[in-house]
Amino acid sequence: MADRDWLAERFEEQRAHLRAVAYRMLGSTTEADDAVQDAWLRFSRADTTAVENLRGWLTTVVARLCLDVLRSRASRREDHVGVHLPDPIIARAGTAPNPEDEAVLADSVGLALLVVLETLSPAERLAYVLHDTFGLPFEEIAPIVERTPTATRKLASRARQRLRGEGGAASASRASLDGARVLPRRQRELVDAFLGAARGGDFEALLRILDPDVVVRADTGGLPVPAGRAAVTRGAEGVAAQALRFRALADGARIASVNGAPGYVVFSGDRPYAILGFSFARDRITEIDILLGPERLARIDLSAVERTSA
Numbered sequence: 001m002a003d004r005d006w007l008a009e010r011f012e013e014q015r016a017h018l019r020a021v022a023y024r025m026l027g028s029t030t031e032a033d034d035a036v037q038d039a040w041l042r043f044s045r046a047d048t049t050a051v052e053n054l055r056g057w058l059t060t061v062v063a064r065l066c067l068d069v070l071r072s073r074a075s076r077r078e079d080h081v082g083v084h085l086p087d088p089i090i091a092r093a094g095t096a097p098n099p100e101d102e103a104v105l106a107d108s109v110g111l112a113l114l115v116v117l118e119t120l121s122p123a124e125r126l127a128y129v130l131h132d133t134f135g136l137p138f139e140e141i142a143p144i145v146e147r148t149p150t151a152t153r154k155l156a157s158r159a160r161q162r163l164r165g166e167g168g169a170a171s172a173s174r175a176s177l178d179g180a181r182v183l184p185r186r187q188r189e190l191v192d193a194f195l196g197a198a199r200g201g202d203f204e205a206l207l208r209i210l211d212p213d214v215v216v217r218a219d220t221g222g223l224p225v226p227a228g229r230a231a232v233t234r235g236a237e238g239v240a241a242q243a244l245r246f247r248a249l250a251d252g253a254r255i256a257s258v259n260g261a262p263g264y265v266v267f268s269g270d271r272p273y274a275i276l277g278f279s280f281a282r283d284r285i286t287e288i289d290i291l292l293g294p295e296r297l298a299r300i301d302l303s304a305v306e307r308t309s310a
Contacts, residue, residue: 004044011040014055018062024129025066027086027114030299035065056140063126063144070122083231085219085289086114087296088275090265091257092304093188110259111289112279113163115217120159127152128159182280184262190285191255191262191278198243199250206240211284214239221293239288249273256305265305272297 018039022032039061051057088111117125123145130136130144138149138156145152182190190209197205216233233242252267258277266274275297279287291297 007044010054011043011058014058017055018058021059021062021129021134022066024114024117024133025063025125026069027118029087029089029301031069035062035069038065056136059130059134059136060140060144063130063141067122067126067144070125083217083219084118085217085291086111086118087300088258088263088277088289088291089260090275090300090302090304091260092306093255093257093262110261110279111277112287114259115287115289116163119162121155123147124155124159124162127155128163131156132160182283186283187278187280188255188262190280190283191264194243194278194285195250195253195264198246201244201247203240203244206243207236209285210236210239211282211286212236214284214286214288216242216288216290218290218292219296221291221296223293254305256302265302272300272302275300 015036018036019032022035023029026032026035039058042061043058048054048057117129120128126145127138127141130141131138138152142149142152145155147155193205193209196202197209212235214234214236216239218231220231233239249266249268252269252273253264253276254267256263256265256275258264258275261278261280263278264274264276265272266276271294273292275291277289277291278285279289291300
């Protein structure tokens, strides 16, 4: 029992890091936790007495598990209707997330970045996340993706290009990822202005805070998109028009931190109706990611949300 307690203590020292790796890889808090738990089971059964770099060893184990999930995910999502967004991490507005989530959100892993990561192939995503985010050398990543170090370097390079907006689906996130940063205080002012304009039906006010190339993505949880709406809306005028339809639900909006940036959890009565995550650049709102669907929302931890008026 003493040996197992010692192993558990060593593993717990790495848990936050491993969860951060898995969340970056998978964009799902549930699947990330499952990958970390599977890594613990493998660690507890393995002979690691000769392992000099435990963090590197465990990171490799988690990366292999995540790669398997990513490779099987495509077939499971063939029947998914419309857009699929990653799981947001919700905290009380103006406060830091809990220690585990804070580690996951290190280096500003906002929804915009996770959405673009979803466009990469499994091998590209793994190469980019492990090298560019967590600093693993390509020589250690190559065996995981079953390529040479040179080929693995090319995978990360292609991923980088797409993250910079040079690859089709990623272009929508270019402003948020490469544009001028917006300070947190100004971010809060912009989301407050968005809600105020939506409540007041002020189309012109919305245009003043939306980037001309703003994009809205709505994940309905696999349900059909409501009539008169689209899963993806581009351009300030179209997004402003869509925001005005939000007017009837605006009173149910509660301010929250969504992946480290100000956003909203919207309630209809006592039930969560939607989560809105925002991205910013050039002093404007550049992206709005909306998570809908009761099953998805039921899996998100909303305990930190104030349920009084925003």
